[in-house]
Amino acid sequence: MSRIKLLGAFAALSLLAGCVTGYNIDAAKEVQPGNVSAFNAGLVKEYRDLTTFEADKMYDWPDADLFARKALAAANGETVLPEELANWDLPVDKIDEMAKYRAELVSLLDAGARTRVPDDAARAQGRFDCWVEQQEENHQPDDIAACKNDFLAALEKLKVTPAPMAPDRFTVYFDFDRSNIRPDAQAVLNDVVAAAKKEGVSEFSLTGHADRAGPPDYNLRLSIKRAESVRDYLVGKGFMPQNISVAGRGEADPAVPTADGVREQANRRVEIIFQ
Structure with a gap:
């Protein structure tokens, strides 16, 4: 990322032999997936290849x-989620397009692509991150185009693969310090509504979560507000509020454990379970 590359370059020159950065890179070049999902195994290959190329x-x-x-x-x-665009210094005229495609990718992943077509899903995520990295640098048009085109080709495969039977558990994600329903979450909630109606489900359990950026008491309140936003959306679709239980776990039950103060997209979520 450009805003840290100068610092990273100096660190690499002076500390590469023993620094954490060098250790991570060396370890990733040799890493093999353990007892993980097929999707995670695909991500290992994607990110291992990207690591080797960049290094x-x-x-x-x-x-x-x-x-x-x-x-x-x-x-x-x-x-492991696709890169958040806010963490990158992207050209202003590219952000809307990339945000649209990221929302579409996340929606397809959350709708079951990780288990339905794990290799294509991993390829799409890896190539999206490649596109983001190359687009920030913005000086190698051939590399930008290659990452983007590979991403779009993989994304199309996620769209045309038939959907599986509806699950009884869904997850929606939230922006940092926000509880509003964003477009990719709305798409997942529409899937929740369709699945619930198809299966005759009328009762839901909603549990909100937060990452570890901010005080624990604030994060607890925020996690509840996120669950309440999902409840309000479902009520707006015709479900009875008394049939929807709402709870908040704050930062106490992270999907991805982090140090205190770390922002993590995977932890800013509401889990929805059919009752």
Whole structure:
């Protein structure tokens, strides 16, 4: 990422032999998935390849380290999500297009693509992150186009694969310090509504969560507000509020364990269970 690359470059020159960055990169180049899902195994390959390319071909240590950490997390069975655009210095005229495609990707992943077509889903996520990284640098048009085109081709495969039978558990995600329903969450909630009506479900359990950025008491209140936003959406679709239980866990039950103060998209969520 450009805003840290100068710092990363100096760190790489002076500390590469023993620094955490160098360790992550070396480990990721050799990592093999453990007892993980097929989707996570696919992510390991995607991020391992990106790590090797950025380190050995581009000498871009910060971004190589980013992809290395994602490869290692996937190999460990952790939830790894597509890059958040707010963390990157992208050209202003590209942000809307990329945000639209990220929302579409996340919606398809949450709708079951991770288990339905794990290899294509992993390819789509890896190539999206590649596109983000290349687009931020914005000086190698051929590499930008290659990542983007590979992503779009994989994304199309997620769309045309028939959907499985509806699950009884869904997850929607939220922006940092927000409880409003964003477009990708709305798409998942529409799937919840369709599945519930098809299965004759009228009762739901909603549990809100937060990441560890902010005080614990604030995060508890925020997690409840997120669950209440989902409840209000379902009520707006015709479900009875007395049939929807709402709870908040704050930062106490993370999907991805982090240090205190760390922002993590996977932890800003509401889990929906059919009763």
